[in-house]
Amino acid sequence: MPLDPPTMLTLSIxxxxxxxxxxxxxxxxxxxxxxxxxxAGFATITVGxxxxxxxxxxxxxxxxxxxxGLLVTAHFLFLLGVARFTQTRLSxxxxxxxxxxxxxxxxxxxxxxxxxxxxxxSLLVAAATLKGSFLLRPHGKSLSVGAVQLRYVLLLHGLxxxxxxxxxxxPGTLIDLAAFKGEIIQISxxxxxMAIMLIALSMTGTERYRREQQIARLAERDPLTALxxxxxxxxxxxxxxxxxxPERRGALLLIDIDNFKLVNDLYGHTAGDRLLxxxxxxxxxxxxxxxxAARLGGDEFVMLLSNVSTERIVELGNALREQFLASxxxxxxxxxxxxxxxxASLFDTPPASLTALIEQGDAALYESKRGGRNRIRLTGxxxxx
Numbered sequence: 535m536p537l538d539p540p541t542m543l544t545l546s547i548x549x550x551x552x553x554x555x556x557x558x559x560x561x562x563x564x565x566x567x568x569x570x571x572x573x574a575g576f577a578t579i580t581v582g583x584x585x586x587x588x589x590x591x592x593x594x595x596x597x598x599x600x601x602x603g604l605l606v607t608a609h610f611l612f613l614l615g616v617a618r619f620t621q622t623r624l625s626x627x628x629x630x631x632x633x634x635x636x637x638x639x640x641x642x643x644x645x646x647x648x649x650x651x652x653x654x655x656s657l658l659v660a661a662a663t664l665k666g667s668f669l670l671r672p673h674g675k676s677l678s679v680g681a682v683q684l685r686y687v688l689l690l691h692g693l694x695x696x697x698x699x700x701x702x703x704x705p706g707t708l709i710d711l712a713a714f715k716g717e718i719i720q721i722s723x724x725x726x727x728m729a730i731m732l733i734a735l736s737m738t739g740t741e742r743y744r745r746e747q748q749i750a751r752l753a754e755r756d757p758l759t760a761l762x763x764x765x766x767x768x769x770x771x772x773x774x775x776x777x778x779x780p781e782r783r784g785a786l787l788l789i790d791i792d793n794f795k796l797v798n799d800l801y802g803h804t805a806g807d808r809l810l811x812x813x814x815x816x817x818x819x820x821x822x823x824x825x826x827a828a829r830l831g832g833d834e835f836v837m838l839l840s841n842v843s844t845e846r847i848v849e850l851g852n853a854l855r856e857q858f859l860a861s862x863x864x865x866x867x868x869x870x871x872x873x874x875x876x877x878a879s880l881f882d883t884p885p886a887s888l889t890a891l892i893e894q895g896d897a898a899l900y901e902s903k904r905g906g907r908n909r910i911r912l913t914g915x916x917x918x919x
Contacts, residue, residue, distance in 0.1 A: 543587045550579040571615030578608040602655045603635055609662040616666040616688075628665075631658055656699035663692035758807060759814035762828040767836065770826055771888045774840050780882045782841040787851060788877045788895035789817070791833040791858075792907040796868040805866055812865075813874075816857050820850055836892065844880060844912065851876045851910035859908070873908035875899055880914040 554576035561569040582604030589601075610631055617624050638654050667688035670681055754766035762770070778784035791813065798806040810833060817827050817835060826838040839847075855874045862872040877899025885891040894913055902911035 540587060540590050543583055543590070547580055547583045547587065550576045550583060554580060566619070568615040568619040571611050571618060575608040575611035575615065578604050578611060582608065602651070606631060606635060606655065606658045606662070609659045612688075613662040613666045616669050616684075620669045622669050628662075631662070634658070653699045656695045660692045660695035660699065663688050663695065667692060756814075756829040759811055759829050761814050761817070761835070762826065764828060764830050767826060767828040767838070768888055771838055774824070774826060774838060775884045775888070775891075777840050778881060778884050783843065783880060783882045784838070784840045784884075785842050785847050785878055785880045786891050786895045787837040787839075787847065787910075788879075788892065788899045789813075789835040789837070789854070790875050790899055790903070792873045792875055792903070793868060793870045794833040794872065796870060797862075797866045797872055800868060801866055809862060809866065809872070812861055813858055816854060816861075820854055822850075830892075836895070842880075847878050847880065847912065848910060851878060855908060855910070871908065875902040875907050876910040877902050878910060878912045880912060 554573045557569045557573035557576065561573065582601040585604070586601045610628070613628070614624070635654070635658065638651060667685050670685040670688070754762055754769070756763045775784065791809070794806065794809070797809055810829075813835065814827075814829065817837060821827050821837065822839055822842070824840065828836050828838075830836055837850075855876065858874050859871065866872065877895045877897065879891060879894040879898055881891070885894075898911045898913040901913075902909050905911065
């Protein structure tokens, strides 16, 4: 079967329709709005290509420039999808594309009309496409493979339309689109569909990659406090512990709330959750740079630090205790004070394991509670660092 324009246009209709359906199905599982914009763009290309194909076969249902308008619309939808994907707000000026297109349709018909319309069509498509490529620049962060592919596909696609506009304005190349019975538009739609097919594959992969990254991050976080959970702490601790030396001492603080049950009994579990969230925010505010904090479970939290001294650990622990006592006593008064007990383990060589280190902190925490609660107890190195 010869690959003449009608045949290629038929193939583009099939590809665009398949891409629209594919992205719509992907959206049902990924639920990213950008996929809906891209799916709508492909659906628009399908409609425009179908109208152009019917026109080339003698079924003049609507003017040829309507198909061009759909082509511009499709690329604008792709731009909206990229903007949603990159969480960028487009200027309202971009919505003037359609106003400009309608104004061009009102121009008087003449020997230059087709040429002006083709240049305008090409530049509007190029503008939306190149803007999408620009939005996908790294912004200081590495892009996924799919996003990089999309960026360059959009760039090349936009440059194609820029070149197309330039060739039209070269003297002696006046094109009467009506005389060509829409073949120029058909070829443009085919080129667009072929290029955007790569976009469909690239962006679906990119959305899936980002969703997987989000799921991985959520799996590492405690759902209530948003601190790391124990699994994430165990994953990240080895790098921090490997940096420990006599010159860069490390410390683990095990933090437990005293009389936490009173808050739950008197004010309900929602109040208890609020107290846990408040403590997590205090820990986060006191956490030194390059340190780790996690919720081990219940009302037990842990902080893992490096390059600290005994004085700094005592200072940090006392600051947490005082801040928490003031907040808890004001928000949830109880017969017995709701306070913090802290067990700290200091070390100058990497421990055998994080579990062993937590056990040392647990022993110090037990001593803190046995000594009357609302205090910090240190084990390991106790001389000033």
